Amino acid sequence: MSDAGDSEREPSIRAEALEALLIERGLLTTADVDAVVEQYNERIGPLNGARVVARAWSDPAYRARLLEDGTAAIAELGFGGAQTDKLVVVPNTTTVHNLVVCTLCSCYPWAVLGLPPRWYKDPAYRSRAVREPRALLREFGLVLADHVEIRVWDSSAEVRYLVLPERPAPLAGLDEAALVAHVTRDAMIGVARP
Amino acid sequence: MNEALDGVLAPPLENGEAVFEAPWQGRVFGMAQALAAAGVFSWDDFRARLIVELAGRAPDGDGAFEYYAHFQRALERTLRELDVIPGGLLAARAAVLAARAADHDHAGHAHPHSHPHDHDHDHDHDHA
Numbered sequence: 001m002s003d004a005g006d007s008e009r010e011p012s013i014r015a016e017a018l019e020a021l022l023i024e025r026g027l028l029t030t031a032d033v034d035a036v037v038e039q040y041n042e043r044i045g046p047l048n049g050a051r052v053v054a055r056a057w058s059d060p061a062y063r064a065r066l067l068e069d070g071t072a073a074i075a076e077l078g079f080g081g082a083q084t085d086k087l088v089v090v091p092n093t094t095t096v097h098n099l100v101v102c103t104l105c106s107c108y109p110w111a112v113l114g115l116p117p118r119w120y121k122d123p124a125y126r127s128r129a130v131r132e133p134r135a136l137l138r139e140f141g142l143v144l145a146d147h148v149e150i151r152v153w154d155s156s157a158e159v160r161y162l163v164l165p166e167r168p169a170p171l172a173g174l175d176e177a178a179l180v181a182h183v184t185r186d187a188m189i190g191v192a193r194p
Numbered sequence: 195m196n197e198a199l200d201g202v203l204a205p206p207l208e209n210g211e212a213v214f215e216a217p218w219q220g221r222v223f224g225m226a227q228a229l230a231a232a233g234v235f236s237w238d239d240f241r242a243r244l245i246v247e248l249a250g251r252a253p254d255g256d257g258a259f260e261y262y263a264h265f266q267r268a269l270e271r272t273l274r275e276l277d278v279i280p281g282g283l284l285a286a287r288a289a290v291l292a293a294r295a296a297d298h299d300h301a302g303h304a305h306p307h308s309h310p311h312d313h314d315h316d317h318d319h320d321h322a
Contacts, residue, residue, distance in 0.1 A: 009291075011216075011218050011262070011266055012216065013288050014218075014266065014284065014288050015218040015221045015222050015225075016221075018269070018287075019225060021283060021284065022225065022273075022278075025278075027229060027278070028225065028232060032228035032231075032232070033221060033225055033228050035224075035228075036223065036228055037220040037221070037223065114214070
């Protein structure tokens with residue numbers, strides 16, 4: 001595509017210009033656009049991650065490969081592509097709960113979860129995930145027993161983390177395709193359980 | 195999803211394709227949905243132009259970047275043809291923003307294909 005001409009700026013600049021003009025005319029707000037993007041990413045972006053988790057729940061050999069080398073294991077399913085970041089998958093157990101944050105900015109396992117939710121970029125989330133994860137999780141509606149250890153994983157440009165939730169017991173009889181629907185974005189960040 | 199885009203009009207969602215390869219793709223998608231929801235244009239107004247734009251796409255270049263490049267043109271065209279945002283106005287604002295970007299440390303990053311992926315450190319506008 002030849003979009004380097006004088007008359008056509010790069011897409012990100014044009015998108016920013018258009019949004020600014022529409023806002024100035026009162027035709028939409030930033031929040032309107034955010035809401036669509038967020039809804040879209042919540043429903044569709046994390047689907048890749050949900051497929052990874054459903055496969056791991058269904059196939060012990062895949063689970064082992066996923067925990068050994070997350071980047072290679074998601075590539076088996078066609079995810080990751082040109083993105084060269086290292087993906088580390090951290091498994092929840094009955095005694096360990098994992099929580100992902102990026103304290104510096106908003107690094108996120110993009111290839112499997114889409115764009116990060118707004119709260120993930122929020123300074124309060126980023127600091128409290130480290131300082132008081134148990135209280136933070138309670139506010140997300142996840143109350144963990146005292147004996148459950150919380151491990152907090154700080155993402156970076158080099159390493160991204162994905163939580164492998166435990167498969168809920170009632171889902172034992174479901175096949176992989178059916179399991180996908182039960183894996184939520186929040187469970188893969190670690191602020192919820194499926 | 196508020197508005198349907200089926201068949202050949204569908205965004206690249208399947209086959210493990212990432213949804214938005216860059217933040218601007220989410221913004222143009224969100225703007226189109228929000229404007230239609232607000233009644234600035236009807237979804238059919240937009241859809242008709244998207245069909246025209248997508249009809250011109252290269253047969254082997256249908257990744258998310260290509261899709262949203264067409265999507266963006268269709269949105270700009272809809273707003274231009276319905277006299278919501280004249281094309282000259284958009285070009286002028288984009289020129290202002292591009293000049294600002296050149297003043298920052300992003301000079302030399304003016305190639306749309308050089309960063310099609312995740313900008314983790316997209317701090318250029320966030321810290322007003």
